[in-house]
Amino acid sequence: MKAQRLLIALTVVNLALLIFTLARIRPAIAGDVPPVLRGRALQIVDERGRVRASLEVLPATTQPNGETYPETVLLRLITEQGRPSVKISASEQAAGVSLAGPSNTKDTYVILEAKGTASSLRLRNEDGREQTVKP
Numbered sequence: 001m002k003a004q005r006l007l008i009a010l011t012v013v014n015l016a017l018l019i020f021t022l023a024r025i026r027p028a029i030a031g032d033v034p035p036v037l038r039g040r041a042l043q044i045v046d047e048r049g050r051v052r053a054s055l056e057v058l059p060a061t062t063q064p065n066g067e068t069y070p071e072t073v074l075l076r077l078i079t080e081q082g083r084p085s086v087k088i089s090a091s092e093q094a095a096g097v098s099l100a101g102p103s104n105t106k107d108t109y110v111i112l113e114a115k116g117t118a119s120s121l122r123l124r125n126e127d128g129r130e131q132t133v134k135p
Contacts, residue, residue, distance in 0.1 A: 040056070040057065041054065041055065041056035041057070042054065042055040042056070043055075046080070050078075050080070050082070051078060052077070052078050052080075053075075053076065053077050053078060054074075054075070054076045054078070055073075055074070055075045055076075056073075056074055057071065057072070057073050057074075058071065058072045058073075058074055059071055069091075070091040070092055070093050071091060071092075072089050072090065072091040073089065073090045073091070074087065074088070074089045075087065075088040075089075079102075079103050081103040082103075083100065083102075083103045084100070085099065085100045085101075085102075086098070086099055086100075087100075093115065093116065094113060094114060094115035094116070095113070095114050096111060096112060096113040096114070096115075097110075097111070097112045097113075098110070098111050098112075099111075101126065105126050106126070107124055107125075107126055107128065108124065108125055108126045109122075109123075109124050110122070110123055110124075118134070119134070119135060120132055120133065120134045121133040121134075
Protein backbone atom coordinates (compact mmCIF):
# COMPACT_ATOMS: atom_id res chain seq x y z
CA MET A 1 0.00 0.00 0.00
CA LYS A 2 2.88 2.35 0.85
CA ALA A 3 4.45 1.76 -2.59
CA GLN A 4 1.18 2.62 -4.31
CA ARG A 5 0.90 5.90 -2.37
CA LEU A 6 4.53 6.74 -3.21
CA LEU A 7 3.89 6.13 -6.95
CA ILE A 8 0.76 8.29 -6.86
CA ALA A 9 2.68 11.10 -5.09
CA LEU A 10 5.52 10.93 -7.63
CA THR A 11 2.99 11.00 -10.51
CA VAL A 12 1.31 14.09 -9.04
CA VAL A 13 4.69 15.82 -8.59
CA ASN A 14 5.69 14.95 -12.19
CA LEU A 15 2.36 16.24 -13.48
CA ALA A 16 2.81 19.49 -11.55
CA LEU A 17 6.33 19.93 -12.95
CA LEU A 18 5.06 19.28 -16.50
CA ILE A 19 2.27 21.85 -16.14
CA PHE A 20 4.71 24.41 -14.69
CA THR A 21 7.19 23.83 -17.56
CA LEU A 22 4.53 24.09 -20.28
CA ALA A 23 3.16 27.28 -18.74
CA ARG A 24 6.57 28.96 -19.05
CA ILE A 25 7.03 28.19 -22.77
CA ARG A 26 6.29 31.24 -24.93
CA PRO A 27 5.45 31.04 -28.62
CA ALA A 28 7.89 32.60 -31.11
CA ILE A 29 6.81 36.11 -32.03
CA ALA A 30 8.03 38.10 -35.03
CA GLY A 31 8.93 40.95 -32.69
CA ASP A 32 11.69 38.77 -31.18
CA VAL A 33 13.67 38.82 -34.45
CA PRO A 34 16.87 40.87 -34.25
CA PRO A 35 16.51 44.03 -36.37
CA VAL A 36 19.99 43.74 -37.96
CA LEU A 37 21.96 40.95 -39.60
CA ARG A 38 25.67 41.70 -39.26
CA GLY A 39 28.66 40.10 -40.87
CA ARG A 40 31.70 40.74 -43.05
CA ALA A 41 30.27 39.09 -46.16
CA LEU A 42 27.14 37.40 -47.43
CA GLN A 43 26.93 34.56 -49.94
CA ILE A 44 23.88 32.95 -51.46
CA VAL A 45 24.42 29.45 -52.82
CA ASP A 46 22.34 27.19 -55.05
CA GLU A 47 21.29 23.61 -54.29
CA ARG A 48 24.72 22.36 -55.42
CA GLY A 49 26.59 24.66 -53.05
CA ARG A 50 27.85 27.03 -55.77
CA VAL A 51 27.97 30.72 -54.88
CA ARG A 52 25.35 32.55 -56.98
CA ALA A 53 25.43 35.94 -55.26
CA SER A 54 27.84 37.64 -52.90
CA LEU A 55 28.03 40.89 -51.01
CA GLU A 56 31.33 41.83 -49.43
CA VAL A 57 33.56 44.70 -48.36
CA LEU A 58 36.90 44.55 -50.16
CA PRO A 59 39.84 46.17 -48.34
CA ALA A 60 41.89 48.94 -49.92
CA THR A 61 44.77 47.54 -52.01
CA THR A 62 47.78 48.74 -53.94
CA GLN A 63 48.58 47.03 -57.24
CA PRO A 64 52.16 46.16 -58.29
CA ASN A 65 52.06 49.09 -60.76
CA GLY A 66 51.39 51.50 -57.87
CA GLU A 67 47.69 52.04 -58.61
CA THR A 68 45.60 52.08 -55.44
CA TYR A 69 42.05 50.84 -55.06
CA PRO A 70 40.00 52.17 -52.13
CA GLU A 71 37.92 50.05 -49.79
CA THR A 72 34.89 48.98 -51.83
CA VAL A 73 31.52 47.35 -51.23
CA LEU A 74 30.82 44.86 -54.03
CA LEU A 75 27.65 42.97 -54.94
CA ARG A 76 28.02 40.16 -57.49
CA LEU A 77 25.27 38.14 -59.17
CA ILE A 78 26.76 34.99 -60.68
CA THR A 79 25.49 32.67 -63.43
CA GLU A 80 25.17 28.91 -63.03
CA GLN A 81 28.50 28.57 -64.88
CA GLY A 82 30.29 30.83 -62.40
CA ARG A 83 30.43 34.08 -64.37
CA PRO A 84 29.76 37.26 -62.34
CA SER A 85 27.32 38.85 -64.80
CA VAL A 86 26.16 41.72 -62.61
CA LYS A 87 28.45 43.77 -60.38
CA ILE A 88 27.51 46.81 -58.35
CA SER A 89 30.28 48.59 -56.49
CA ALA A 90 30.57 51.61 -54.23
CA SER A 91 33.51 53.40 -52.64
CA GLU A 92 34.30 56.96 -51.55
CA GLN A 93 35.90 57.71 -54.95
CA ALA A 94 33.53 55.94 -57.35
CA ALA A 95 30.39 53.88 -57.87
CA GLY A 96 29.49 51.68 -60.79
CA VAL A 97 27.36 49.00 -62.36
CA SER A 98 28.76 46.37 -64.71
CA LEU A 99 26.64 44.02 -66.80
CA ALA A 100 28.49 41.25 -68.62
CA GLY A 101 27.23 39.18 -71.53
CA PRO A 102 26.41 35.46 -71.32
CA SER A 103 29.02 32.94 -70.13
CA ASN A 104 30.12 32.09 -73.68
CA THR A 105 31.24 35.70 -74.37
CA LYS A 106 34.44 37.48 -73.36
CA ASP A 107 34.06 41.10 -74.41
CA THR A 108 30.35 41.90 -74.28
CA TYR A 109 29.57 44.28 -71.44
CA VAL A 110 28.05 47.55 -70.24
CA ILE A 111 29.72 49.70 -67.59
CA LEU A 112 27.99 52.65 -65.97
CA GLU A 113 30.39 54.59 -63.74
CA ALA A 114 30.47 57.74 -61.65
CA LYS A 115 34.05 58.49 -60.65
CA GLY A 116 34.90 61.70 -58.85
CA THR A 117 32.93 64.44 -60.58
CA ALA A 118 32.65 62.61 -63.95
CA SER A 119 30.30 59.93 -65.20
CA SER A 120 30.39 57.62 -68.22
CA LEU A 121 28.62 54.78 -69.94
CA ARG A 122 30.75 52.29 -71.85
CA LEU A 123 29.18 49.73 -74.21
CA ARG A 124 31.10 46.92 -75.89
CA ASN A 125 30.00 44.16 -78.26
CA GLU A 126 31.66 40.80 -78.79
CA ASP A 127 32.76 41.90 -82.28
CA GLY A 128 34.97 44.59 -80.69
CA ARG A 129 32.79 47.59 -81.39
CA GLU A 130 32.82 49.93 -78.43
CA GLN A 131 31.13 53.21 -77.59
CA THR A 132 31.66 55.47 -74.61
CA VAL A 133 29.09 58.09 -73.71
CA LYS A 134 30.13 61.03 -71.53
CA PRO A 135 28.06 64.13 -70.72
